[in-house]
Amino acid sequence: MLTRTAFITHAREFSNIVSAGIFSEKSTQEFSHDQGIEQLIHLLTDIRTRGGDLYIIGNGGSAAVASHAVTDFFNVGGLRAMTLHDSSTLTCFSNDYGYENAFSRRVERLLTANDALIAISSSGQSKNIINACRCATACSAKVITLSGFRTDNPLRRLGDINYWLNSDDYGMVEIGHLFLLHYIADLLGLDWSNEDDG
Numbered sequence: 001m002l003t004r005t006a007f008i009t010h011a012r013e014f015s016n017i018v019s020a021g022i023f024s025e026k027s028t029q030e031f032s033h034d035q036g037i038e039q040l041i042h043l044l045t046d047i048r049t050r051g052g053d054l055y056i057i058g059n060g061g062s063a064a065v066a067s068h069a070v071t072d073f074f075n076v077g078g079l080r081a082m083t084l085h086d087s088s089t090l091t092c093f094s095n096d097y098g099y100e101n102a103f104s105r106r107v108e109r110l111l112t113a114n115d116a117l118i119a120i121s122s123s124g125q126s127k128n129i130i131n132a133c134r135c136a137t138a139c140s141a142k143v144i145t146l147s148g149f150r151t152d153n154p155l156r157r158l159g160d161i162n163y164w165l166n167s168d169d170y171g172m173v174e175i176g177h178l179f180l181l182h183y184i185a186d187l188l189g190l191d192w193s194n195e196d197d198g
Contacts, residue, residue, distance in 0.1 A: 017167045018176045024162045039161050040184050043116065043142055044079065045191060052114030054081040057103050057132055061174045062120040069118070069181040077188035084110075084132075103132035113140035118181070120146045122173040124153025124164075133158040146180065148173030 023036025031039065047054060054073055056066040066083045073081035084090070084106050094102040111117060117136040121129045124147030133155065136143050145159035149168045156162045165176045 014172055014175065017165050017172050018179055020166055021176065021180070022164045022166070024156070024164070025160060026157060026162075028157060036161065036163065037184070037187070040144065041187055041191070043144070043161065044073075044077070044184065044188055047114065047116045047142070048077070048079050048188070050114045052080070052112070052116065053110075054079045054116050054118065055084055055107070055111065056081065056118040056120070057084050057129060058120035059126055059129065061170065062122060062177070065120055065174055065178045065181070066118070068178060069185065072182055072185035073188070077185040079188070100127040100131055103128050104135040107132045107135040107141075108139060111136050111139040111141040115139075116142040116144065118144045118146065119155065119159070120177055121153075121155050122147065122170050122177075123149045124155035125149075126155075130154055130158065146177040148176070 021033070023031040023033065023039070025031070044054065056069050056073075057063075058066040063083070063085050066085070070081045070083050073079045084103050089106070090102055093105050097105050107117065115136075117132065119129045119133050119136075124145075133143050133145065137158070143159045145155045145162045147153050147155045147162070148165040151164070151166070153164075156164050163177075163180060165173050167173050167176070
């Protein structure tokens with residue numbers, strides 16, 4: 001039976017998972033949390049300054065995280081942000097090219113060197129997310145990945161910046177990803193407000 005005590009324990013477990021999250025680059029070299037946050041802010045501020053677009057993708061719960069993050073990055077962070085899972089387009093591309101290419105076919109037509117892709121997959125194993133990252137890199141766009149589960153999941157090696165959570169609990173990983181994105185959007189919002197005031 002779930003109790004208040006169980007809730008507090010669960011909340012502490014979540015805090016520990018997020019606090020122990022690991023930032024890394026493609027070479028798998030790890031960054032401190034401060035370095036990882038700083039690099040994310042620098043990358044996304046650069047996209048905003050150049051007038052580029054931010055695309056965020058995910059499946060299932062991660063798609064919901066993507067939608068939520070788009071709202072924050074657009075409204076608070078001053079970025080032109082959007083998802084790629086509009087139902088009619090997603091089902092069209094899935095039907096025509098297979099679900100594993102549902103995002104990549106759009107990425108190769110949309111993204112440029114001024115843009116960035118945030119790819120979210122709790123397991124880091126989703127083929128459509130992995131293929132989209134590879135296409136984004138081929139388009140010279142910046143790639144940020146958010147994953148969890150196994151330390152050697154393939155998505156974790158595909159981003160210019162990767163954030164990995166050491167948990168195989170979908171709920172913990174999904175909310176951990178949302179927590180990070182919300183935090184980054186808030187920091188971008190502070191920078192954006194200062195730019196507007198200046």
